[in-house]
Amino acid sequence: MARLVMKFGGTSVADIDRIRNVARHVKREVDAGHDVAVVVSAMSGKTNELVAWVKDASPHYDQREYDAVVASGEQVTSGLLAIALQQIGVPARSWQGWQLPIQTSDVHGSARILGIDGDAIVRRFQDKREVAVIAGFQGVHGATGRISTLGRGGSDTSAVAIAAAINAERCDIYTDVDGVYTTDPRVVPQAQRLDKIAYEEMLELASLGAKVMQVRSVELGMLHNVRIFVRSSFDKPEDIDPKAEPPGTLICGEEEIVEQQTVTGIAFSKDEAQISIRNVQDKPGIAAAIFGPLADNNINVDMIVQNVSADGQTTDLTFTVPAGDYERAVQVLKTSKDTIGYQRFDGATDVAKVSVIGIGMRSHAGVAAQAFKALAEKGINIRAITTSEIKFSVLIDAASTELAVRTLHSLYDLDK
Amino acid sequence: MARLVMKFGGTSVADIDRIRNVARHVKREVDAGHDVAVVVSAMSGKTNELVAWVKDASPHYDQREYDAVVASGEQVTSGLLAIALQQIGVPARSWQGWQLPIQTSDVHGSARILGIDGDAIVRRFQDKREVAVIAGFQGVHGATGRISTLGRGGSDTSAVAIAAAINAERCDIYTDVDGVYTTDPRVVPQAQRLDKIAYEEMLELASLGAKVMQVRSVELGMLHNVRIFVRSSFDKPEDIDPKAEPPGTLICGEEEIVEQQTVTGIAFSKDEAQISIRNVQDKPGIAAAIFGPLADNNINVDMIVQNVSADGQTTDLTFTVPAGDYERAVQVLKTSKDTIGYQRFDGATDVAKVSVIGIGMRSHAGVAAQAFKALAEKGINIRAITTSEIKFSVLIDAASTELAVRTLHSLYDLDK
Numbered sequence: 043m044a045r046l047v048m049k050f051g052g053t054s055v056a057d058i059d060r061i062r063n064v065a066r067h068v069k070r071e072v073d074a075g076h077d078v079a080v081v082v083s084a085m086s087g088k089t090n091e092l093v094a095w096v097k098d099a100s101p102h103y104d105q106r107e108y109d110a111v112v113a114s115g116e117q118v119t120s121g122l123l124a125i126a127l128q129q130i131g132v133p134a135r136s137w138q139g140w141q142l143p144i145q146t147s148d149v150h151g152s153a154r155i156l157g158i159d160g161d162a163i164v165r166r167f168q169d170k171r172e173v174a175v176i177a178g179f180q181g182v183h184g185a186t187g188r189i190s191t192l193g194r195g196g197s198d199t200s201a202v203a204i205a206a207a208i209n210a211e212r213c214d215i216y217t218d219v220d221g222v223y224t225t226d227p228r229v230v231p232q233a234q235r236l237d238k239i240a241y242e243e244m245l246e247l248a249s250l251g252a253k254v255m256q257v258r259s260v261e262l263g264m265l266h267n268v269r270i271f272v273r274s275s276f277d278k279p280e281d282i283d284p285k286a287e288p289p290g291t292l293i294c295g296e297e298e299i300v301e302q303q304t305v306t307g308i309a310f311s312k313d314e315a316q317i318s319i320r321n322v323q324d325k326p327g328i329a330a331a332i333f334g335p336l337a338d339n340n341i342n343v344d345m346i347v348q349n350v351s352a353d354g355q356t357t358d359l360t361f362t363v364p365a366g367d368y369e370r371a372v373q374v375l376k377t378s379k380d381t382i383g384y385q386r387f388d389g390a391t392d393v394a395k396v397s398v399i400g401i402g403m404r405s406h407a408g409v410a411a412q413a414f415k416a417l418a419e420k421g422i423n424i425r426a427i428t429t430s431e432i433k434f435s436v437l438i439d440a441a442s443t444e445l446a447v448r449t450l451h452s453l454y455d456l457d458k
Numbered sequence: 459m460a461r462l463v464m465k466f467g468g469t470s471v472a473d474i475d476r477i478r479n480v481a482r483h484v485k486r487e488v489d490a491g492h493d494v495a496v497v498v499s500a501m502s503g504k505t506n507e508l509v510a511w512v513k514d515a516s517p518h519y520d521q522r523e524y525d526a527v528v529a530s531g532e533q534v535t536s537g538l539l540a541i542a543l544q545q546i547g548v549p550a551r552s553w554q555g556w557q558l559p560i561q562t563s564d565v566h567g568s569a570r571i572l573g574i575d576g577d578a579i580v581r582r583f584q585d586k587r588e589v590a591v592i593a594g595f596q597g598v599h600g601a602t603g604r605i606s607t608l609g610r611g612g613s614d615t616s617a618v619a620i621a622a623a624i625n626a627e628r629c630d631i632y633t634d635v636d637g638v639y640t641t642d643p644r645v646v647p648q649a650q651r652l653d654k655i656a657y658e659e660m661l662e663l664a665s666l667g668a669k670v671m672q673v674r675s676v677e678l679g680m681l682h683n684v685r686i687f688v689r690s691s692f693d694k695p696e697d698i699d700p701k702a703e704p705p706g707t708l709i710c711g712e713e714e715i716v717e718q719q720t721v722t723g724i725a726f727s728k729d730e731a732q733i734s735i736r737n738v739q740d741k742p743g744i745a746a747a748i749f750g751p752l753a754d755n756n757i758n759v760d761m762i763v764q765n766v767s768a769d770g771q772t773t774d775l776t777f778t779v780p781a782g783d784y785e786r787a788v789q790v791l792k793t794s795k796d797t798i799g800y801q802r803f804d805g806a807t808d809v810a811k812v813s814v815i816g817i818g819m820r821s822h823a824g825v826a827a828q829a830f831k832a833l834a835e836k837g838i839n840i841r842a843i844t845t846s847e848i849k850f851s852v853l854i855d856a857a858s859t860e861l862a863v864r865t866l867h868s869l870y871d872l873d874k
Contacts, residue, residue, distance in 0.1 A: 096541060125524075
């Protein structure tokens with residue numbers, strides 16, 4: 043029997059009717075011959091309610107108690123889904139993180155999975171074809187025996203880690219989109235769903251703001267070579283043809299992608315702010331003097347552009363921060379003016395970052411050059427550029443975002 | 459340090475404000491020098507919500523999954539109270555049933571506590587005076603590692619069992635009444651709060667419909683000699699004088715009650731129905747023929763009165779059942795007419811049972827006789843009588859209940 047992990051988020055289990063719908067999805071896979079482990083989130087809204095209570099009880103709450111409270115959400119859904127499965131004749135039982143166990147670090151609130159014992163699940167697959175319904179997002183810290191949670195996107199991470207632990211053929215992530223697209227279809231109606239995308243590409247897309255999968259779970263998938271399939275939770279189980287290839291996007295190793303495109307997708311983010319520091323001394327330690335204080339204030343710096351200085355003495359340095367952190371960053375820079383030693387700085391919050399991603403870039407020269415030319419022809423000014431092996435990003439005026447994305451999408455033949 | 463268990467029900471932890479209030483109650487006892495274990499129920503309404511979801515998911519739900527779902531309610535409250543305690547400077551941590559562990563049988567939904575390991579709690583009392591906040595109502599079945607719940611009144615049972623496990627000086631049950639009364643104050647305004655009541659008396663009162671404590675937790679208290687103190691959860695922690703004796707009722711061994719009253723309290727129940735079977739054969743096996751089929755149908759028979767037959771041939775037999783089971787009982791009797799062999803039967807649902815309870819009755823003759831005389835003087839007809847060592851009950855017309863209770867309350871000097 044091929045083993046399959048299925049993961050359903052909060053919207054998919056928001057009430058008993060939807061839990062019943064999930065149960066039918068699981069039954070469909072069991073009937074098709076799969077041994078199934080299902081990972082569930084809390085009913086949508088429940089986690090927020092629990093978090094609000096914790097914060098009301100104390101603004102300086104104990105993360106271990108936070109975890110005990112918040113993990114209860116997934117506990118409820120796992121039990122309810124097991125019952126709904128049994129009700130339609132599918133043997134099932136719920137598993138809490140501490141029951142398997144899913145061992146984690148003791149960084150409560152954002153614990154890392156250290157190991158999962160999948161033996162009990164596999165044994166029960168073999169003994170009675172019992173579906174394992176696993177509470178996502180949670181684990182246990184072995185030494186203290188306390189409940190831990192994995193933080194944002196935790197249930198995706200649970201699902202991928204369990205798929206690795208039981209050596210599953212695939213980890214299906216049911217979500218509110220039916221796959222990963224070449225870009226945001228709201229901006230480019232011709233955006234195409236990708237059949238396959240490499241882990242590395244998905245990581246770039248995810249970290250650049252495509253909200254389908256958390257970076258962490260994709261990283262884990264890449265590490266353990268877990269094939270992750272993103273598909274729609276809105277499809278009715280009855281409408282799915284068990285023999286046909288289901289619609290969705292497979293996140294996999296690049297060796298599995300036979301016909302590689304040069305460019306896979308275009309990502310963009312408008313929540314950027316640009317800061318340019320003028321006439322800083324071009325000397326060792328200057329970058330540390332600027333970015334150290336920002337890091338100390340938990341401000342994430344993204345693009346950094348420093349040109350080779352023309353006179354060998356002073357240079358300009360440009361970087362971006364999340365738009366929400368702009369004011370704080372400005373304050374930090376003002377406070378550190380003497381230690382940095384700069385003349386002045388200017389900034390802008392009406393900027394956007396557009397990124398072109400594709401593993402094929404590695405072997406194709408001039409991919410970025412084409413973009414610069416195309417953008418110039420549309421009169422779009424490029425404020426800054428950064429590149430990596432499989433992507434490049436340009437910082438432009440926010441007003442030009444849609445035009446830039448459409449231009450690049452069409453340039454690289456993604457409209458099909 | 460004297461050890462203390464404090465138990466708070468669902469109303470006391472219904473929202474974060476009330477949880478904060480509970481935290482202040484706990485702090486009060488910690489400040490007074492106690493090492494405290496707190497047992498909490500789910501926030502009021504939560505258990506019902508969870509149970510409704512389970513029943514919606516399947517009318518034939520798996521009790522083990524029911525337990526996993528429903529136990530989450532207490533998990534939430536335990537974490538929130540631990541946080542609220544830390545917030546006011548009291549070291550605290552939450553404990554789930556499986557963490558201590560609280561070992562139970564595998565009768566999910568109404569499991570029995572088999573043993574509690576209180577060592578971890580006591581060690582942390584000694585090391586850092588840390589308050590243990592324990593999720594009530596739940597435990598774990600050792601062999602399977604699955605979450606269990608204790609059924610109705612489970613949190614009281616948890617509290618008493620934990621008090622026994624850590625050898626606590628007292629188990630304080632905070633509830634919506636400020637103690638146990640000589641009778642229902644809504645019927646007899648002169649009803650007095652008892653300072654002390656013996657376990658045996660409380661068991662009779664509880665099983666007769668006084669709703670303060672579940673029978674099960676009183677039985678457990680009696681078995682392990684845990685002193686249970688029933689007190690009000692409405693008192694503000696700030697208003698309680700730490701030096702004064704708090705108002706409430708201590709449920710304890712009779713040796714601790716120095717001045718025993720003959721009669722401790724008057725209980726009554728209007729949810730009774732009477733059935734009298736006329737002219738049954740007075741022969742061995744007749745009682746089994748009647749009560750066997752009723753038991754098979756889960757109908758609880760309470761009072762049973764069978765007179766010595768006058769002619770040695772036939773007799774009348776009277777018994778009571780809960781009013782809600784009356785129609786079913788009638789059906790069962792009709793179906794079993796041939797096996798029982800009776801002429802006819804009659805019944806009434808407008809009857810009430812009034813009971814007089816007191817350990818002192820053991821050594822005082824004529825206590826019941828006084829009652830019969832007093833009731834007769836008020837023109838109250840007694841339909842049936844049963845007696846035990848520490849109580850007697852009379853079955854009367856429901857319309858006379860209040861008059862009978864007042865008459866007896868005054869007769870035995872309970873008005874004070």
